[in-house]
Amino acid sequence: MAPKIKAILETPVYVDDLERAHAFYHGLLGLSRMVEGDRIHAYDVAPGQVLIVCLRGACDADAEINGQRVPGHHSIGPAHFAFRIDRHDLEPWSERLAAAGVALESRVNWPLGGTSLYFRDPFDNVVELATAGIWPNDPLDS
Incomplete structure (x- = not known):
């Protein structure tokens, strides 16, 4: 049996x-930058x-x-990831995105009762803001 x-620590x-990414992830989404480098920026989500x-x-x-090797990595094409939000923040987030000119692509009400808001970052990555009730766990x- 596996330990x-x-x-999930990092996404x-x-x-x-x-x-430009900092303007989006910090400026619009409010994430605090913990690391700023010429290759990566790391943001505190929770x-x-x-x-x-x-x-x-x-x-x-x-x-x-x-002195230790970190393997190279990359991704081709747009990615997708989700941030957790509270249910009572669905409308405030919808309003904030609209005020910033960020198009809400979709709002999904899931069978288990959760809700997701989908939109894109400036690089075409699909960002999701999701409440509890998306997954059985x-x-x-x-």
């Missing part, structure tokens, strides 16, 4: 301009959860950190 995995997204914004092409090759709050 238990506790959580990468690949972009073509780190400063305790123990990190969004890594990677400059497309800059992370393809292996990197050396403290994340039921609606009672």
